[in-house]
Amino acid sequence: xxxxxxxxxxxxxxxxxxxxxxxxxxxxxxxxxxxxxxxxxxxxxxxxxxxxxxxxxxxxxxxxxxxxxxxxxxxxxxxxxxxxxxxxxxxxxxxxxxxxxxxxxxxxxxxxxxxxxxxxxxxxxxxxxxxxxxxxxxxxxxxxxxxxxxxxxxxxxxxxxxxxxxxxxxxxxxxxxxxxxxxxxxxxxxxxxxxxxxxxxxxxxxxxxxxxxxxxxxxxxxxxxxxxxxxxxxxxxxxxxxxxxxxxxxxxxxxxxxxxxxxxxxxxxxxxxxxxxxxxxxxxxxxxxxxxxxxxxxxxxxxxxxxxxxxxxxxxxxxxxxxxxxxxxxxxxxxxxxxxxxxxxxxxxxxxxxxxxxxxxxxxxxxxxxxxxxxxxxxxxxxxxxxxxxxxxxxxxxxx
RNA sequence: CUCGGGGUGGUGUCAAUGGUAGCAUAUCAGGCUGUAGACCUGAAGGUGCGGGUUCAACUCUCGUCUCCGAGA
Numbered sequence: 001x002x003x004x005x006x007x008x009x010x011x012x013x014x015x016x017x018x019x020x021x022x023x024x025x026x027x028x029x030x031x032x033x034x035x036x037x038x039x040x041x042x043x044x045x046x047x048x049x050x051x052x053x054x055x056x057x058x059x060x061x062x063x064x065x066x067x068x069x070x071x072x073x074x075x076x077x078x079x080x081x082x083x084x085x086x087x088x089x090x091x092x093x094x095x096x097x098x099x100x101x102x103x104x105x106x107x108x109x110x111x112x113x114x115x116x117x118x119x120x121x122x123x124x125x126x127x128x129x130x131x132x133x134x135x136x137x138x139x140x141x142x143x144x145x146x147x148x149x150x151x152x153x154x155x156x157x158x159x160x161x162x163x164x165x166x167x168x169x170x171x172x173x174x175x176x177x178x179x180x181x182x183x184x185x186x187x188x189x190x191x192x193x194x195x196x197x198x199x200x201x202x203x204x205x206x207x208x209x210x211x212x213x214x215x216x217x218x219x220x221x222x223x224x225x226x227x228x229x230x231x232x233x234x235x236x237x238x239x240x241x242x243x244x245x246x247x248x249x250x251x252x253x254x255x256x257x258x259x260x261x262x263x264x265x266x267x268x269x270x271x272x273x274x275x276x277x278x279x280x281x282x283x284x285x286x287x288x289x290x291x292x293x294x295x296x297x298x299x300x301x302x303x304x305x306x307x308x309x310x311x312x313x314x315x316x317x318x319x320x321x322x323x324x325x326x327x328x329x330x331x332x333x334x335x336x337x338x339x340x341x342x343x344x345x346x347x348x349x350x351x352x353x354x355x356x357x358x359x360x361x362x363x364x365x366x367x368x369x370x371x372x373x374x375x376x377x378x379x380x381x382x383x384x385x386x387x388x389x390x391x392x393x394x395x396x397x398x399x400x
Numbered sequence: 401c402u403c404g405g406g407g408u409g410g411u412g413u414c415a416a417u418g419g420u421a422g423c424a425u426a427u428c429a430g431g432c433u434g435u436a437g438a439c440c441u442g443a444a445g446g447u448g449c450g451g452g453u454u455c456a457a458c459u460c461u462c463g464u465c466u467c468c469g470a471g472a
Contacts, residue, residue: 037435058434096434105436112433130436143436174434211434239434270434291435298438299431313430323428361438 002207004167004234006265010384014257014284017383020265022166022207024080024088027055029265030281030383032272032376033090033289034369038063039083041369042294043361046085052369056087056166058289061159062094062151066142070162078164090167090289093156095211095239096270098138099174102131109176111241111270133173135190153197161204169237170198172211177241184215192227199232207234209267216243218255225259235265238285242271250279257284272372274303274316278392281379293372297364300353303371306395308334320346320364321353338370 005021020027034041034049036057041049049057059079064070076082079089104110106129130141137152156171172191175184191213202208210233214220228236238256242249249271257266265286268276272290280288293303300321310316318325320332331341332349340349340363352360382391 033434035435042435043438060435063435090434092434097436100434101436108440110433169434237434242433267434272433276433288433290433292433295432295435295439299440301432319430356438358438 001232002168002202002234003205004207006235006263008263012383012386012388013282015281015383015388016284016286017380018265018286020286022088023205024086024166025055027088027287028380029286030277030376030379031055031287032277032372033058033267033287034373035289035291035294036083036085037291038067039079041365043298043358043365044294044369046083048366049085049369050087052366052373054087054369054373056090056287057085058090058092059083059163059165060092060094060097061156061163062092062097062140064163065094065149065159066144070159073164074162078162080164088166089163090209090267091160091163091165091169092269093160093169093171093211094138094140094151095156095169095172096174097140098131098133098151098172099176099240101140101143102129102133102138103176103178105129105131107176107178109178111174111177133187133190135193137171138173153194154201157198157201157203161206165206167207167209167235168202170195170208170210170233172213172239174240175213175215177215177244179215179241181215181217181220184213184217184220188213188220188224192224195228195231195233209233209235209237209265211237211239211269212256212260213240215241216248216252218251221252221255222259225256229260229264233264235267236260237267237269239269246275246279249276250283253280253283253285274372274375275396277372277375277379278396281383282388282392288376293368294365297368298361300350300360300364302332302349302364303368304333305335306397320349322350325350332364332367333371336367336371336374338367338374340364340367340370 003023006018008016008018010017018029020029033056034054037060039059073082132139137150139148139150141148153171160168171194173187175187195210210228210231212224212228214224242252267287268280268285270290272288272292300319301317302320303317304310306315310318325346328346330346332346333341344363349363382388
């Protein structure tokens with residue numbers, strides 16, 4: 001067991017608020033973990049993240065192992081000094097790259113959206129998959145060279161030790177949403193063996209979370225939840241494909257949370273749009289991470305509160321690059337008190353995008369993260385005061 | 401005025417043997433859920449003008465307008 005304390009303060013139905021304490025600080029839960037894959041939240045600095053009251057960041061083993069490499073990070077005694085971030089850091093194991101650079105790259109699938117974007121034509125470029133799974137580990141190509149690197153549970157642990165994260169994640173196989181039950185079942189056996197190997201290779205006091213897999217198969221999800229919960233992990237991650245619809249994702253979460261130790265923190269990997277926060281928290285999720293807020297920000301998509309009018313299709317966001325905002329003096333979000341909304345207009349931000357000015361990415365990334373971190377704070381507050389469902393209703397009026 | 405060389409989407413293009421007008425960029429619109437991708441997908445948009453030859457003209461030809469260069 002690593003250095004981690006998790007204290008649950010209040011519970012309301014299946015949801016709870018708590019404080020997760022790790023060497024570099026405390027994290028109030030439920031909370032959102034901004035993703036800083038290559039030791040930076042894209043377009044933002046560590047000082048910005050502090051200003052945004054982000055309580056933790058997530059970095060990535062695969063990417064940092066390739067660049068700058070462990071020698072550089074060891075020179076700084078870990079990521080915290082290297083990236084000038086004093087707060088908690090969790091590190092992903094490279095398990096997601098097994099999917100994203102493997103099946104995902106070959107089939108242009110993403111772990112959630114693949115079912116919902118089938119009507120869209122996919123890129124014409126033919127890309128070969130860059131990951132090959134074996135029982136020993138996974139051969140993943142470098143994205144920079146053609147070099148093939150074997151990632152194993154032991155290697156992932158060594159990388160994460162060098163990164164010095166507060167919370168490590170066990171190396172797993174993130175399976176494709178298209179994988180059939182036979183494959184997922186075999187993969188799950190492998191992931192469970194790897195979980196044991198990660199625990200055996202765990203030599204430091206860093207906390208270690210195990211990953212529950214099993215795709216959308218009830219039997220496999222429950223099996224995985226039991227197995228990981230009975231192992232000596234400090235917390236749980238829920239990974240992999242979460243079904244073909246939001247309804248299915250909610251069911252999967254319910255199967256899992258019933259089986260796992262309620263005293264330990266639960267992290268839902270890679271999930272995080274507005275409705276997911278409400279629906280996840282309601283089913284007992286403590287932490288979310290997601291690239292969504294920062295990725296869509298760089299394409300001009302910015303979050304808005306329901307009363308500020310999103311699009312018909314998605315009432316939580318607008319595309320600030322649209323012609324209709326050319327003369328718009330209003331801030332991105334009429335209720336937001338972030339520094340971007342206090343100081344800049346939609347028209348100006350639209351102009352920055354049209355001119356390809358870097359500031360565009362900064363302002364929209366900043367706002368989107370403020371938005372989700374602020375929303376999580378509201379959710380925490382609502383659990384404490386027993387007003388969660390009122391808040392949920394205000395945001396998701398039509399029961400998403 | 402003379403001689404020469406040009407006029408192809410908004411822009412660029414020594415892209416198109418007389419035979420489906422291509423590419424880039426800009427524009428417009430979608431999309432992105434443990435970040436390969438400040439990207440991907442889609443749409444709209446053109447042969448300066450007028451004749452002639454031909455089954456068929458951006459392409460050959462005549463005229464005209466216009467731009468560039470040189471000369472007077």
